[in-house]
Amino acid sequence: MEFGFTAEQTDLRDTVRAFLARHATSPWVRTADGFDAMLWGRFAGELGVTALAIDEKHGGFGASEVELGIVLEEAGRVLLPAPYLSTVTAAAAVDPALAADLLPGLADGSVIATLALAEPGAGWTPDRWSCTARRGGDGYLLDGIKEHVLDGAVADVVVVAAVCDGEPGLYAVRAENLRRTPHDTLDPTRRQARLEFDQAPASLVGRDVRRAVELLWAALAVESVGVARASLELTVDYLKTRQQFGVPLAHFQALRHRVADLAVAVEAATSSAWYALRVAGTEEFGVAAPLAKLVAARAAYAVTAESIQLHGAIGFTWEHDAHLYFKRATANGLLLGDEVALRRVIAARAGL
Numbered sequence: 001m002e003f004g005f006t007a008e009q010t011d012l013r014d015t016v017r018a019f020l021a022r023h024a025t026s027p028w029v030r031t032a033d034g035f036d037a038m039l040w041g042r043f044a045g046e047l048g049v050t051a052l053a054i055d056e057k058h059g060g061f062g063a064s065e066v067e068l069g070i071v072l073e074e075a076g077r078v079l080l081p082a083p084y085l086s087t088v089t090a091a092a093a094v095d096p097a098l099a100a101d102l103l104p105g106l107a108d109g110s111v112i113a114t115l116a117l118a119e120p121g122a123g124w125t126p127d128r129w130s131c132t133a134r135r136g137g138d139g140y141l142l143d144g145i146k147e148h149v150l151d152g153a154v155a156d157v158v159v160v161a162a163v164c165d166g167e168p169g170l171y172a173v174r175a176e177n178l179r180r181t182p183h184d185t186l187d188p189t190r191r192q193a194r195l196e197f198d199q200a201p202a203s204l205v206g207r208d209v210r211r212a213v214e215l216l217w218a219a220l221a222v223e224s225v226g227v228a229r230a231s232l233e234l235t236v237d238y239l240k241t242r243q244q245f246g247v248p249l250a251h252f253q254a255l256r257h258r259v260a261d262l263a264v265a266v267e268a269a270t271s272s273a274w275y276a277l278r279v280a281g282t283e284e285f286g287v288a289a290p291l292a293k294l295v296a297a298r299a300a301y302a303v304t305a306e307s308i309q310l311h312g313a314i315g316f317t318w319e320h321d322a323h324l325y326f327k328r329a330t331a332n333g334l335l336l337g338d339e340v341a342l343r344r345v346i347a348a349r350a351g352l
Contacts (some may be wrong), residue, residue: 023077034191040082044109051107058103066281069222076226079189083151086114093212099205114155116146126168133164142197154192170206188330214289221273221292224300229324269299294342300329
């Protein structure tokens with residue numbers, strides 16, 4: 001398997017990184033309250049990154065999960081206050097044959113979407129869902145509650161995982177047909193919401209719920225790699241410039257050893273996340289996706305927590321960027337299964 005990027009993929013990464021360096025600087029992140037409509041419009045409109053993995057006949061570019069991962073990692077590096085992860089995972093999860101009318105809007109960025117999977121009590125698998133769909137008129141009617149929905153307060157369309165006649169499926173619900181309550185969350189750079197459905201009109205847009213969960217795991221993994229790498233770079237730059245006893249902190253071997261351990265963790269997370277994206281669509285994805293999420297989330301938490309310590313007194317200043325990275329890493333680690341839950345999934349699927 002080839003793990004390197006092609007010239008086109010490298011160009012994509014450089015273009016996205018340059019754009020975000022100009023338009024998603026730290027002050028933007030702090031003041032955006034989890035969603036910056038102007039930044040989102042430019043990001044989707046000028047770069048067209050929401051169209052990457054959507055088929056050309058639906059207004060997209062027909063790219064793969066690898067291209068999505070490139071953008072997601074760069075978004076993680078700057079803690080992008082825009083609903084990119086939620087929109088592209090929802091677009092990738094639906095069946096084009098069932099959601100042909102939905103995809104063009106997702107491709108051009110005019111429609112914000114999100115996946116609604118988890119329910120109260122941490123239920124994110126069909127056997128624990130109480131959210132149900134039933135046939136009604138020309139479509140379906142949806143009842144139930146979904147928790148911790150990423151960008152749920154700003155989404156135009158919610159792709160909801162629900163059970164109909166004993167079979168799980170994905171159902172699209174328009175924002176005007178549901179009730180949503182924003183959560184007070186740890187991470188101010190990306191909001192979550194509680195969504196309630198009471199006979200909400202819906203349409204069937206997919207049947208592979210397991211793949212939707214795996215896509216979100218893989219997306220959170222590669223984004224967490226971006227978070228970890230940016231936090232590590234921030235820390236290294238600080239150690240190179242901050243002086244103690246007349247020499248940079250990076251001169252001290254104990255600190256260099258701590259940073260080296262973090263670098264190893266980031267590389268392990270990188271390998272896991274990118275392997276998962278490259279085997280998307282194969283049977284391996286069922287194990288690779290939860291494993292990538294586990295390894296990457298753990299690395300991001302370790303790096304961002306250590307970053308606060310290594311920054312010393314300034315790192316404990318609440319307004320320092322180190323805290324924003326730590327909050328995103330913590331939130332990503334808890335979303336859609338913590339380490340214990342993911343280990344159980346991996347063990348079961350790997351036959352351990």
